[in-house]
Amino acid sequence: MLTSSQQQLLRVISQSGPLSRTVLAASMGLSKAAMSGIARDLISLGVLHETETIYGQGRPSILLDLHPEGAFFVGISLLEDPAPMVLSDFNGNIVARQTMPRSRDPEIIAESIAEMLPRLLTEREDALRKLYGIGIALSGFVDEKQANCVQSTLLGWKDAPLASIVRQKTGIDTFIENDAKAVAVSEKLFGSTRDVQNFSVVSFDEGIGCAHFIGGNLYRGNHGGAGEIAHCTIEPNGSPCRCGKRGCLDTVASMKAIKEMAKAEGLACNSLDDLEAEASLGNAAAIRILHRAGNALGLAIAHLIQFNDPGMILITHVEGRFDGLFGTVMRQAAEANVLPRYAGQTPIRTQRVDGDVWARGAASIAAHNFLIGPTPN
Amino acid sequence: MLTSSQQQLLRVISQSGPLSRTVLAASMGLSKAAMSGIARDLISLGVLHETETIYGQGRPSILLDLHPEGAFFVGISLLEDPAPMVLSDFNGNIVARQTMPRSRDPEIIAESIAEMLPRLLTEREDALRKLYGIGIALSGFVDEKQANCVQSTLLGWKDAPLASIVRQKTGIDTFIENDAKAVAVSEKLFGSTRDVQNFSVVSFDEGIGCAHFIGGNLYRGNHGGAGEIAHCTIEPNGSPCRCGKRGCLDTVASMKAIKEMAKAEGLACNSLDDLEAEASLGNAAAIRILHRAGNALGLAIAHLIQFNDPGMILITHVEGRFDGLFGTVMRQAAEANVLPRYAGQTPIRTQRVDGDVWARGAASIAAHNFLIGPTPN
DNA sequence: TTGATTTGTTTATTTCCTGAACTTATTGTC
DNA sequence: GACAATAAGTTCAGGAAATAAACAAATCAA
Numbered sequence: 001m002l003t004s005s006q007q008q009l010l011r012v013i014s015q016s017g018p019l020s021r022t023v024l025a026a027s028m029g030l031s032k033a034a035m036s037g038i039a040r041d042l043i044s045l046g047v048l049h050e051t052e053t054i055y056g057q058g059r060p061s062i063l064l065d066l067h068p069e070g071a072f073f074v075g076i077s078l079l080e081d082p083a084p085m086v087l088s089d090f091n092g093n094i095v096a097r098q099t100m101p102r103s104r105d106p107e108i109i110a111e112s113i114a115e116m117l118p119r120l121l122t123e124r125e126d127a128l129r130k131l132y133g134i135g136i137a138l139s140g141f142v143d144e145k146q147a148n149c150v151q152s153t154l155l156g157w158k159d160a161p162l163a164s165i166v167r168q169k170t171g172i173d174t175f176i177e178n179d180a181k182a183v184a185v186s187e188k189l190f191g192s193t194r195d196v197q198n199f200s201v202v203s204f205d206e207g208i209g210c211a212h213f214i215g216g217n218l219y220r221g222n223h224g225g226a227g228e229i230a231h232c233t234i235e236p237n238g239s240p241c242r243c244g245k246r247g248c249l250d251t252v253a254s255m256k257a258i259k260e261m262a263k264a265e266g267l268a269c270n271s272l273d274d275l276e277a278e279a280s281l282g283n284a285a286a287i288r289i290l291h292r293a294g295n296a297l298g299l300a301i302a303h304l305i306q307f308n309d310p311g312m313i314l315i316t317h318v319e320g321r322f323d324g325l326f327g328t329v330m331r332q333a334a335e336a337n338v339l340p341r342y343a344g345q346t347p348i349r350t351q352r353v354d355g356d357v358w359a360r361g362a363a364s365i366a367a368h369n370f371l372i373g374p375t376p377n
Numbered sequence: 378m379l380t381s382s383q384q385q386l387l388r389v390i391s392q393s394g395p396l397s398r399t400v401l402a403a404s405m406g407l408s409k410a411a412m413s414g415i416a417r418d419l420i421s422l423g424v425l426h427e428t429e430t431i432y433g434q435g436r437p438s439i440l441l442d443l444h445p446e447g448a449f450f451v452g453i454s455l456l457e458d459p460a461p462m463v464l465s466d467f468n469g470n471i472v473a474r475q476t477m478p479r480s481r482d483p484e485i486i487a488e489s490i491a492e493m494l495p496r497l498l499t500e501r502e503d504a505l506r507k508l509y510g511i512g513i514a515l516s517g518f519v520d521e522k523q524a525n526c527v528q529s530t531l532l533g534w535k536d537a538p539l540a541s542i543v544r545q546k547t548g549i550d551t552f553i554e555n556d557a558k559a560v561a562v563s564e565k566l567f568g569s570t571r572d573v574q575n576f577s578v579v580s581f582d583e584g585i586g587c588a589h590f591i592g593g594n595l596y597r598g599n600h601g602g603a604g605e606i607a608h609c610t611i612e613p614n615g616s617p618c619r620c621g622k623r624g625c626l627d628t629v630a631s632m633k634a635i636k637e638m639a640k641a642e643g644l645a646c647n648s649l650d651d652l653e654a655e656a657s658l659g660n661a662a663a664i665r666i667l668h669r670a671g672n673a674l675g676l677a678i679a680h681l682i683q684f685n686d687p688g689m690i691l692i693t694h695v696e697g698r699f700d701g702l703f704g705t706v707m708r709q710a711a712e713a714n715v716l717p718r719y720a721g722q723t724p725i726r727t728q729r730v731d732g733d734v735w736a737r738g739a740a741s742i743a744a745h746n747f748l749i750g751p752t753p754n
Numbered sequence: 755t756t757g758a759t760t761t762g763t764t765t766a767t768t769t770c771c772t773g774a775a776c777t778t779a780t781t782g783t784c
Numbered sequence: 785g786a787c788a789a790t791a792a793g794t795t796c797a798g799g800a801a802a803t804a805a806a807c808a809a810a811t812c813a814a
Contacts, residue, residue, distance in 0.1 A: 380800095380801090382801080382802090407802075407803090408802070408803050408804075410802080410803065410804080410805095411801070411802055411803075414801085414802095415801095432810095432811070432812085433811085433812085434811075434812055434813085435810075435811060435812075436808095436809060436810040436811055437810065437811060
């Protein structure tokens with residue numbers, strides 16, 4: 001689709017924001033002459049456009065940026081039923097929205113997508129010509145070609161070639177990805193980790209997901225399982241987990257676990273905020289639960305830091321706030337369990353996200369393939 | 378030094394072993410025509426040579442392999458005093474050996490190297506022309522250019538530009554690297570993980586080191602600290618560690634810790650083998666220590682697998698055997714603490730290495746820079 | 755012996771990049 | 785306000801590294 005130099009240019013801009021041709025040339029190790037042509041081609045493709053003019057000494061420089069309406073992508077989340085389906089522009093903004101029924105049959109999913117696609121695009125007629133890909137987020141393991149779902153408990157799949165079925169039915173390039181990894185990609189492309197080469201995103205929700213970017217690339221792992229921190233043993237000989245072993249992070253620190261612990265303690269709490277409120281009123285059980293969960297998550301994050309030395313840990317959460325007891329204990333535990341010399345060296349950011357995370361993440365998978373190409377690992 | 382295509386060719390051969398021009402072309406995504414020229418140049422450089430002829434249908438193919446005497450590298454280990462200094466050929470074999478005094482002054486180290494270099498090379502006169510680099514392994518953190526030692530407690534350094542000092546005094550390209558990372562590189566280039574893209578090497582000795590290869594490249598981490606598993610909290614509220622916190626893997630599972638625990642129990646054991654022998658005779662204290670240490674190392678390795686899903690874990694050890702109680706418990710703990718579905722999916726290999734590991738690792742750092750170029754992360 | 759088959763080389767051509775000269779658009783200075 | 789200084793971006797001739805296609809070489813099979 002694009003040459004490797006064109007993709008490199010887009011990659012640099014998506015990491016660093018708008019840049020002039022001269023700066024781009026320098027940072028890509030190319031001559032101004034080469035840059036001139038590459039930029040011209042991308043501009044005439046409609047993907048790039050000139051924005052601000054910067055005045056200094058000499059001829060002013062013209063910043064180049066991705067054209068927000070230069071490319072559109074569809075993102076579908078198979079985590080919910082009905083499945084959200086969004087249209088994203090080149091900035092990751094959602095410009096249209098639909099839902100479709102979720103099925104466990106890949107063929108039916110593909111048909112639903114093909115059927116809903118025109119309706120999604122009615123609001124933005126120009127997007128049809130510039131629709132460069134479909135991304136699908138799901139709970140499960142995905143191969144490195146982002147084509148086959150190797151295994152999904154939720155959907156009951158084993159080696160489901162979903163991407164090629166959808167591609168065939170819609171005629172549009174399609175890529176699938178694990179939910180947590182899709183969120184990490186969207187943060188890298190459109191979010192707060194654009195310029196960070198090495199980071200891990202922890203998605204905190206009913207379950208706990210995690211994905212690593214290493215060397216500027218998503219790292220999927222040898223079986224697609226990199227980042228599966230939910231089932232690391234955090235409380236040896238702790239409570240049994242649905243995975244079969246004991247003391248997994250998931251049994252202590254996920255929202256599901258927190259709610260269950262609250263219920264077991266007889267607390268009428270339906271959200272993290274409820275529980276935080278109880279704790280701040282001095283409820284011992286609430287405090288105990290938040291401490292236990294925060295400590296567990298903090299220890300897991302400390303391990304992440306010790307093992308992988310990322311430049312940032314980003315925790316995305318749909319529900320709740322992270323500035324209460326839970327978040328504080330989590331941070332303290334993370335600091336206390338890394339090499340003291342390291343403590344505080346790795347920023348841990350929390351970020352509240354809306355219900356569109358997964359669909360937006362899915363769309364970013366398609367955008368990533370267009371902008372940068374397939375993920376290498 | 379070499380073009381990127383030349384480096385890519387050398388990289389492929391070092392990963393896959395001898396290959397024909399046609400196969401090389403296919404696996405590098407180049408035409409046979411291009412390959413013809415690249416191979417010719419490398420052969421006339423003396424780096425590559427034709428080996429076996431494979432007969433089949435059609436014209437026989439001629440395998441190309443690295444010429445063992447095509448390039449030589451010097452490796453120095455600053456982990457011991459006196460510091461070992463070896464000359465390695467292109468296969469990672471040590472062809473000459475010396476020692477030099479270790480100093481805490483980079484200038485003096487550089488002078489010692491410059492002084493000892495001719496003596497190291499007397500045994501192999503041809504190596505001088507083909508000496509393409511010096512590698513130095515040390516205990517500490519190294520920047521991604523492999524030029525500066527950011528921090529070393531053992532040597533008392535902070536931002537020591539050792540590589541450039543040595544380069545200046547010897548006139549030879551010099552690179553430094555952390556000890557565990559150097560061992561991982563030598564395993565990737567010359568050892569048993571050549572064809573594995575994602576793996577972690579755990580070096581088990583007085584201390585415990587670890588380094589990751591991800592996507593075929595050494596991953597150094599954002600502060601050079603990736604792989605520092607020795608100080609991950611493995612026994613919350615465990616024994617105090619010299620690092621300042623408690624329950625680090627290093628306080629339970631390193632040879633240093635094992636020996637100290639044995640001493641504290643009044644056992645006269647000076648090696649792992651001694652302790653294993655005691656345990657096999659039914660000594661309860663010895664069994665307890667080996668269980669505790671094995672469990673701790675196994676849990677840490679399980680975390681490695683859960684977090685990073687590597688294709689292999691390679692444990693290198695100078696001392697002892699890994700087929701006794703310690704190794705068995707370690708393997709059991711590793712299996713028991715990963716997702717049951719994953720159990721057994723990640724090979725855990727142990728490999729006994731000799732006292733040259735660190736110096737050989739150091740030499741491989743120089744070889745890596747010549748063969749493949751600088752490490753990207 | 756002849757044809758099939760496959761490896762590896764040669765040659766003309768294409769693609770992508772560079773270097774150097776040039777054009778353009780501005781600021782600063784006399 | 786003219787003109788130098790400065791820096792951005794373009795143009796164009798030329799070169800490096802790739803390709804495609806034809807060809808030469810070395811074997812097996814009938």
